[in-house]
Amino acid sequence: MFGELAAIVAHTRRFRVGLVAITANGDSALGREADVTLLLPKAEEACPNGLAPTTSTTMQMALGDALAVALLEARGFSRQDFFVYHPGGKLGAQLKTVASIMHREAALPLCGLDAAIADVVVLISEKGFGCAIVVDAEGVLAGVVTDGDLRRKLMRGGPAQRARDVMSANPRRITPDALAGEALEMVNRLRITALIVADSDQRPVGLVHVHDLLSLGVA
Numbered sequence: 001m002f003g004e005l006a007a008i009v010a011h012t013r014r015f016r017v018g019l020v021a022i023t024a025n026g027d028s029a030l031g032r033e034a035d036v037t038l039l040l041p042k043a044e045e046a047c048p049n050g051l052a053p054t055t056s057t058t059m060q061m062a063l064g065d066a067l068a069v070a071l072l073e074a075r076g077f078s079r080q081d082f083f084v085y086h087p088g089g090k091l092g093a094q095l096k097t098v099a100s101i102m103h104r105e106a107a108l109p110l111c112g113l114d115a116a117i118a119d120v121v122v123l124i125s126e127k128g129f130g131c132a133i134v135v136d137a138e139g140v141l142a143g144v145v146t147d148g149d150l151r152r153k154l155m156r157g158g159p160a161q162r163a164r165d166v167m168s169a170n171p172r173r174i175t176p177d178a179l180a181g182e183a184l185e186m187v188n189r190l191r192i193t194a195l196i197v198a199d200s201d202q203r204p205v206g207l208v209h210v211h212d213l214l215s216l217g218v219a
Contacts, residue, residue: 009033022060038063079179093217094181098174101216102197102206109133110204113142113164117154120145120163129194129209134167139203143167144196173198176205183208184218 009030012019021034024042031037040063046054071077083095109127111120111134123132124147134143145167153166173196174183183195187210197206 005030022063024056090217094179094184096180096216097176098178098180098183098197098208099176099206101180101212102176102208103129103212104206108204108207110135111145111163112137113162115163117150117159117161117163117166120166121150124150129207131194132163133196133204133207134163135204141171141173141196141198141202141204143169144171171196173202173204174208175199180208180213180216180218184210184213187213 009019011017013033018036019034020036020038021030022038022040023031024040025031026037026039031039040056040059043055043059044050045052045056079095083092086092086095107127109123109129109132111123111132113134113136115123115132115134120132124130124145130147132145133141134145136142142164145163149166149168153161157165172186172190172192174186176197176199187193187195187208193210195208196204197208199205
Protein backbone atom coordinates (compact mmCIF):
# COMPACT_ATOMS: atom_id res chain seq x y z
CA MET A 1 0.00 0.00 0.00
CA PHE A 2 2.28 2.83 1.24
CA GLY A 3 4.89 1.09 3.33
CA GLU A 4 5.36 2.39 6.85
CA LEU A 5 2.19 4.53 6.66
CA ALA A 6 -0.07 1.50 6.30
CA ALA A 7 -0.11 0.81 10.05
CA ILE A 8 -0.87 4.45 10.84
CA VAL A 9 -3.76 4.56 8.37
CA ALA A 10 -5.13 1.29 9.76
CA HIS A 11 -4.97 2.73 13.28
CA THR A 12 -6.95 5.83 12.28
CA ARG A 13 -9.62 3.70 10.60
CA ARG A 14 -9.89 1.34 13.56
CA PHE A 15 -10.35 4.10 16.15
CA ARG A 16 -12.19 6.50 13.86
CA VAL A 17 -9.52 9.17 14.02
CA GLY A 18 -9.64 11.83 11.33
CA LEU A 19 -6.84 11.57 8.78
CA VAL A 20 -5.44 14.62 6.99
CA ALA A 21 -2.93 14.01 4.21
CA ILE A 22 -0.41 16.52 2.89
CA THR A 23 0.67 15.36 -0.54
CA ALA A 24 1.38 16.52 -4.06
CA ASN A 25 -0.51 13.54 -5.47
CA GLY A 26 -4.15 13.56 -4.55
CA ASP A 27 -4.67 10.25 -6.38
CA SER A 28 -2.04 8.46 -4.30
CA ALA A 29 -3.00 5.65 -1.93
CA LEU A 30 -2.59 8.02 1.02
CA GLY A 31 -4.61 10.74 -0.68
CA ARG A 32 -7.48 8.33 -1.35
CA GLU A 33 -7.51 7.07 2.24
CA ALA A 34 -7.47 10.52 3.84
CA ASP A 35 -10.60 12.27 5.09
CA VAL A 36 -9.07 15.60 4.04
CA THR A 37 -6.30 16.05 1.50
CA LEU A 38 -4.17 19.19 1.45
CA LEU A 39 -2.75 19.21 -2.04
CA LEU A 40 0.65 20.79 -2.59
CA PRO A 41 1.72 21.98 -6.04
CA LYS A 42 4.07 19.73 -7.96
CA ALA A 43 7.27 21.76 -8.04
CA GLU A 44 10.78 20.80 -9.05
CA GLU A 45 13.16 20.04 -6.22
CA ALA A 46 15.99 22.52 -5.66
CA CYS A 47 18.44 19.63 -5.61
CA PRO A 48 20.40 19.78 -8.91
CA ASN A 49 19.94 16.04 -9.29
CA GLY A 50 16.23 16.28 -8.63
CA LEU A 51 16.52 13.62 -5.95
CA ALA A 52 16.89 15.12 -2.46
CA PRO A 53 13.63 16.51 -1.00
CA THR A 54 14.19 20.28 -0.83
CA THR A 55 11.40 22.34 -2.37
CA SER A 56 8.80 19.79 -1.25
CA THR A 57 9.98 19.75 2.36
CA THR A 58 9.99 23.56 2.48
CA MET A 59 6.40 23.67 1.24
CA GLN A 60 5.36 21.09 3.83
CA MET A 61 7.02 23.08 6.61
CA ALA A 62 5.29 26.30 5.51
CA LEU A 63 1.92 24.56 5.38
CA GLY A 64 2.51 22.98 8.77
CA ASP A 65 3.32 26.38 10.29
CA ALA A 66 0.21 27.90 8.71
CA LEU A 67 -1.95 25.13 10.17
CA ALA A 68 -0.38 25.54 13.62
CA VAL A 69 -1.00 29.31 13.67
CA ALA A 70 -4.56 28.89 12.39
CA LEU A 71 -5.29 26.34 15.14
CA LEU A 72 -3.66 28.60 17.74
CA GLU A 73 -5.95 31.48 16.77
CA ALA A 74 -9.05 29.28 16.50
CA ARG A 75 -8.55 27.90 20.01
CA GLY A 76 -7.50 31.20 21.56
CA PHE A 77 -4.16 29.75 22.66
CA SER A 78 -2.55 32.35 24.95
CA ARG A 79 0.98 33.06 26.13
CA GLN A 80 0.05 31.52 29.48
CA ASP A 81 -1.10 28.33 27.70
CA PHE A 82 2.24 28.24 25.92
CA PHE A 83 4.07 28.39 29.25
CA VAL A 84 2.08 25.41 30.59
CA TYR A 85 3.33 23.19 27.75
CA HIS A 86 6.77 24.79 27.28
CA PRO A 87 8.03 25.72 30.78
CA GLY A 88 11.72 25.34 29.94
CA GLY A 89 14.17 27.37 27.90
CA LYS A 90 14.14 31.04 27.00
CA LEU A 91 10.51 31.11 25.86
CA GLY A 92 9.35 29.48 29.07
CA ALA A 93 11.46 31.89 31.12
CA GLN A 94 9.94 34.92 29.39
CA LEU A 95 6.47 33.65 30.27
CA LYS A 96 7.10 33.31 34.00
CA THR A 97 5.30 35.91 36.08
CA VAL A 98 7.15 38.65 37.91
CA ALA A 99 5.60 37.36 41.16
CA SER A 100 7.39 34.03 40.72
CA ILE A 101 10.87 35.57 40.50
CA MET A 102 10.74 38.78 42.56
CA HIS A 103 12.42 39.42 45.90
CA ARG A 104 9.87 40.15 48.62
CA GLU A 105 9.16 40.99 52.24
CA ALA A 106 12.33 41.14 54.40
CA ALA A 107 14.56 41.22 51.32
CA LEU A 108 13.13 44.56 50.16
CA PRO A 109 15.15 47.75 50.75
CA LEU A 110 12.26 49.77 52.22
CA CYS A 111 12.56 53.06 54.07
CA GLY A 112 10.31 55.97 55.07
CA LEU A 113 10.25 59.48 53.67
CA ASP A 114 12.09 60.86 56.70
CA ALA A 115 14.81 58.22 56.83
CA ALA A 116 18.25 59.73 57.42
CA ILE A 117 20.71 59.64 54.54
CA ALA A 118 23.13 57.58 56.62
CA ASP A 119 20.43 54.95 57.17
CA VAL A 120 19.57 54.92 53.46
CA VAL A 121 23.23 54.32 52.58
CA VAL A 122 23.39 51.39 55.01
CA LEU A 123 20.11 49.99 53.65
CA ILE A 124 21.30 50.11 50.05
CA SER A 125 24.58 48.44 51.00
CA GLU A 126 22.94 45.70 53.09
CA LYS A 127 20.22 44.73 50.62
CA GLY A 128 22.51 44.80 47.59
CA PHE A 129 20.10 46.04 44.92
CA GLY A 130 21.71 49.44 44.38
CA CYS A 131 18.58 51.28 45.49
CA ALA A 132 16.17 51.96 48.34
CA ILE A 133 12.38 52.00 47.95
CA VAL A 134 10.78 54.97 49.73
CA VAL A 135 7.23 54.62 51.07
CA ASP A 136 4.90 57.02 52.88
CA ALA A 137 3.22 56.45 56.26
CA GLU A 138 0.58 54.22 54.63
CA GLY A 139 3.17 52.08 52.87
CA VAL A 140 2.39 53.55 49.44
CA LEU A 141 5.26 53.91 47.00
CA ALA A 142 6.65 57.46 47.11
CA GLY A 143 9.98 57.22 45.36
CA VAL A 144 13.28 55.45 44.90
CA VAL A 145 16.81 56.36 45.95
CA THR A 146 19.63 55.02 43.79
CA ASP A 147 23.39 55.12 44.18
CA GLY A 148 23.43 57.85 41.56
CA ASP A 149 20.85 59.92 43.44
CA LEU A 150 22.96 59.78 46.58
CA ARG A 151 26.16 60.83 44.86
CA ARG A 152 24.56 63.74 43.00
CA LYS A 153 22.37 65.14 45.77
CA LEU A 154 24.72 64.63 48.69
CA MET A 155 27.20 66.94 47.03
CA ARG A 156 24.55 69.67 46.77
CA GLY A 157 22.58 69.28 49.99
CA GLY A 158 24.93 67.57 52.42
CA PRO A 159 24.42 64.64 54.83
CA ALA A 160 21.59 66.25 56.82
CA GLN A 161 19.05 65.51 54.09
CA ARG A 162 16.30 62.91 54.34
CA ALA A 163 15.15 60.24 51.90
CA ARG A 164 12.43 62.56 50.61
CA ASP A 165 15.11 65.11 49.65
CA VAL A 166 17.20 62.79 47.50
CA MET A 167 14.66 60.34 46.08
CA SER A 168 13.32 60.26 42.54
CA ALA A 169 9.53 60.54 42.83
CA ASN A 170 7.04 58.42 40.91
CA PRO A 171 9.46 55.65 39.91
CA ARG A 172 8.59 53.14 37.22
CA ARG A 173 7.01 49.98 38.52
CA ILE A 174 5.53 46.72 37.27
CA THR A 175 2.69 44.51 38.52
CA PRO A 176 3.17 41.03 40.02
CA ASP A 177 1.15 39.37 37.25
CA ALA A 178 3.27 40.88 34.47
CA LEU A 179 5.59 38.55 32.57
CA ALA A 180 9.34 38.30 33.05
CA GLY A 181 9.76 39.20 29.39
CA GLU A 182 7.95 42.48 30.02
CA ALA A 183 10.22 43.21 32.98
CA LEU A 184 13.28 42.65 30.81
CA GLU A 185 11.91 44.99 28.14
CA MET A 186 11.37 47.70 30.77
CA VAL A 187 14.82 47.51 32.36
CA ASN A 188 16.44 47.59 28.92
CA ARG A 189 14.31 50.49 27.68
CA LEU A 190 14.68 52.55 30.86
CA ARG A 191 18.33 51.58 31.35
CA ILE A 192 17.82 50.63 34.97
CA THR A 193 19.07 47.65 36.96
CA ALA A 194 16.15 47.11 39.36
CA LEU A 195 12.39 47.32 38.90
CA ILE A 196 9.89 47.86 41.71
CA VAL A 197 6.87 45.56 41.83
CA ALA A 198 3.73 47.25 43.18
CA ASP A 199 0.20 45.98 43.80
CA SER A 200 -3.03 47.65 42.72
CA ASP A 201 -2.85 49.98 45.75
CA GLN A 202 0.65 51.10 44.69
CA ARG A 203 2.28 49.41 47.66
CA PRO A 204 5.67 47.80 46.93
CA VAL A 205 5.43 44.02 47.16
CA GLY A 206 8.62 43.02 45.38
CA LEU A 207 11.73 43.94 43.47
CA VAL A 208 13.22 42.40 40.33
CA HIS A 209 16.90 42.93 39.56
CA VAL A 210 18.36 42.57 36.08
CA HIS A 211 20.59 39.78 37.44
CA ASP A 212 17.46 37.79 38.31
CA LEU A 213 16.32 38.03 34.70
CA LEU A 214 19.73 37.05 33.35
CA SER A 215 19.96 34.08 35.74
CA LEU A 216 16.51 32.97 34.66
CA GLY A 217 17.58 32.96 31.02
CA VAL A 218 15.09 35.58 29.84
CA ALA A 219 17.69 37.63 27.94
